[in-house]
Amino acid sequence: MNWLDLVSIIAAAVAVSFGAIGPALAEGRAVAAAMDAIARQPEAAGTISRTLFVGLAMIETMAIYCLVIALLVLFANPFIR
Amino acid sequence: MRSPLVAKTVFSIGPVPITEPVLVTWGLIAGLVLLAYLATRRLSLRPGPAQAALEVVVSTAQSHIAETMRVAPAPYVALLGTLFAFILTANWSTIVPGIEPPTAYLETDAALAVIVFVAVIYYGIRARGFVGYLKTFAEPTALMVPLNLIATFTRTFSLIVRLFGNVMSGVFIVGIVLSLAGLLVPIPLMALELLIGAVQAYIFTVLAMVFVGQAVGGAGSPERTQGSLS
Numbered sequence: 185m186n187w188l189d190l191v192s193i194i195a196a197a198v199a200v201s202f203g204a205i206g207p208a209l210a211e212g213r214a215v216a217a218a219m220d221a222i223a224r225q226p227e228a229a230g231t232i233s234r235t236l237f238v239g240l241a242m243i244e245t246m247a248i249y250c251l252v253i254a255l256l257v258l259f260a261n262p263f264i265r
Numbered sequence: 266m267r268s269p270l271v272a273k274t275v276f277s278i279g280p281v282p283i284t285e286p287v288l289v290t291w292g293l294i295a296g297l298v299l300l301a302y303l304a305t306r307r308l309s310l311r312p313g314p315a316q317a318a319l320e321v322v323v324s325t326a327q328s329h330i331a332e333t334m335r336v337a338p339a340p341y342v343a344l345l346g347t348l349f350a351f352i353l354t355a356n357w358s359t360i361v362p363g364i365e366p367p368t369a370y371l372e373t374d375a376a377l378a379v380i381v382f383v384a385v386i387y388y389g390i391r392a393r394g395f396v397g398y399l400k401t402f403a404e405p406t407a408l409m410v411p412l413n414l415i416a417t418f419t420r421t422f423s424l425i426v427r428l429f430g431n432v433m434s435g436v437f438i439v440g441i442v443l444s445l446a447g448l449l450v451p452i453p454l455m456a457l458e459l460l461i462g463a464v465q466a467y468i469f470t471v472l473a474m475v476f477v478g479q480a481v482g483g484a485g486s487p488e489r490t491q492g493s494l495s
Contacts, residue, residue: 237467249430252426
């Protein structure tokens with residue numbers, strides 16, 4: 185195996201693993217805050233959970249960016265072949 | 266392993282290669298159009314079961330748009346409802362064996378996001394006039410013009426990448442688990458994939474709503490939509 189292949193596999197793993205840390209913490213905080221809000225105000229649960237879903241998707245996008253970068257490194261790397 | 270960025274060519278018409286997601290998209294369009302035609306063929310004031318179900322769907326879409334955009338939903342329900350219906354059926358087409366959802370390929374998502382991009386400009390100009398729409402780029406102050414211009418493009422890009430990443434990673438993970446563990450093991454993952462597909466279709470539509478609502482400028486739109494620009 186070429187060392188360039190090896191480096192790109194390691195780079196993909198590092199990109200996904202470190203890129204997932206921030207969104208994971210952020211999603212945890214967002215869900216905790218939404219749970220708190222629903223517990224205080226159960227009649228607003230519909231609006232809160234709808235906004236929560238959209239917000240979670242926003243946060244999740246950061247992790248998805250890292251995943252896409254990792255896939256680019258693995259499958260569409262300009263330096264290999 | 267096959268690259269998720271390249272689609273398989275099935276056949277080609279002259280110099281134009283027709284890939285697998287394009288074929289699936291055509292099938293979905295035909296199915297949705299046929300369903301809509303059959304459901305609306307005999308509309309009456311006293312609805313039968315099919316028409317009643319359809320009316321529930323349409324009125325839910327209308328109330329959602331009215332709540333999110335704070336404007337009358339009539340001009341927008343056709344585009345946004347079609348977007349939701351198409352993305353939902355495209356994401357859920359993965360449960361048919363042998364079919365990969367067309368939204369798992371970058372080209373389909375790019376086409377959908379470009380539709381939203383053009384629709385935002387069109388509705389913005391229609392609601393405010395050309396000069397009035399251009400003025401929205403200098404909304405808080407004139408200093409924000411470059412940032413607002415950049416945001417117009419990056420939010421389209423993030424629509425593309427969000428849908429593509431979510432759907433494609435689901436297909437990819439199911440493929441990997443299937444090759445490692447074998448038959449019947451990836452079924453819970455596929456169920457999760459259905460949930461993610463529905464949520465992503467909803468989110469894509471809600472974001473399109475927010476962008477259009479911001480361009481059209483319903484009551485108090487800047488405060489409402491600021492948080493969801495990304």
